[in-house]
Amino acid sequence: EVQLVESGGGLVHPGGSLRLSCAASGFTFGNHDMHWVRQVPGKGLEWLSGIGMVGDSYYAASIMGRFTISRENGKSSLFLQMNDLRAGDTAVYYCVRGSYCRSYGNCYPVGYFDSWGQGTLVTVSS
Amino acid sequence: QSALTQPPSASGSPGQSVTISCTGTNSDVGGYNYVSWYQQHPGRAPKLMIYEVTKRPSGVPDRFSGSKSGDTASLTVSGLQAEDEADYYCKSYGGSNTWVFGGGTKLTVL
Numbered sequence: 506e507v508q509l510v511e512s513g514g515g516l517v518h519p520g521g522s523l524r525l526s527c528a529a530s531g532f533t534f535g536n537h538d539m540h541w542v543r544q545v546p547g548k549g550l551e552w553l554s555g556i557g558m559v560g561d562s563y564y565a566a567s568i569m570g571r572f573t574i575s576r577e578n579g580k581s582s583l584f585l586q587m588n589d590l591r592a593g594d595t596a597v598y599y600c601v602r603g604s605y606c607r608s609y610g611n612c613y614p615v616g617y618f619d620s621w622g623q624g625t626l627v628t629v630s631s
Numbered sequence: 632q633s634a635l636t637q638p639p640s641a642s643g644s645p646g647q648s649v650t651i652s653c654t655g656t657n658s659d660v661g662g663y664n665y666v667s668w669y670q671q672h673p674g675r676a677p678k679l680m681i682y683e684v685t686k687r688p689s690g691v692p693d694r695f696s697g698s699k700s701g702d703t704a705s706l707t708v709s710g711l712q713a714e715d716e717a718d719y720y721c722k723s724y725g726g727s728n729t730w731v732f733g734g735g736t737k738l739t740v741l
Contacts (some may be wrong), residue, residue, distance in 0.1 A: 540730075542677075549634065550669070550677065550720050552730040563728040566632060599676060614682050616665045616724055621676035 507531040507620045509600045514625030521590050527583040527600030527622060535578035538603035538612055541585045543596040554585065558606045590629045597624040632725045635660065635733035642739040643711045651736045653704040653721030659731055661702035665724035668697060668706045672717045681706060716740040
């Protein structure tokens with residue numbers, strides 16, 4: 506059974522930092538691209554960042570330069586380092602499994618976000 | 632990248648069909664056949680319902696179907712059931728390995 510378990514959320518002051526982690530199990534982690542998606546309570550979903558099987562990373566413009574995604578395939582773990590946090594970053598952060606990658610750049614189906622964690626709440630407030 | 636445009640709400644009676652639209656631009660929805668749809672019940676994580684515009688993951692009922700015309704994608708739910716009441720989000724490839732979601736549509740089964 507595929508499982509994604511996020512951790513690291515909590516209360517942080519504006520300007521502070523947090524590092525989210527996602528522990529994956531039940532599948533070959535290194536063969537999937539992975540993503541972070543957030544949701545402000547009561548609002549919609551926002552894609553934040555994705556990372557390929559070899560560590561190539563991609564970001565939404567809204568968080569570019571403040572957030573850094575990374576992965577450790579040997580430990581089946583995904584991370585999101587969040588710096589200079591703002592009130593608008595308050596949200597539930599989801600770890601999401603993406604497409605299966607047979608090799609670098611050969612991932613399918615495209616945009617296949619088929620497994621989601623339960624989410625971890627980040628609250629930015631003074 | 633701006634969010635894709637979805638109607639805030641949609642509704643239908645049990646057994647009826649309802650269609651939810653998702654409008655983007657030729658830089659996202661119109662430029663690629665990589666639109667997917669997600670269902671989210673309150674307090675739950677989203678669930679993939681449609682990918683690559685028209686395809687259903689295994690386990691998703693065939694009452695759910697997707698289509699696209701130009702810059703607008705659509706999700707149709709046929710034979711509405713009470714358990715279909717949820718929020719629905721579209722998502723499109725936005726180029727350069729980025730993704731963009733729609734604002735979401737709350738589907739009510741009357």
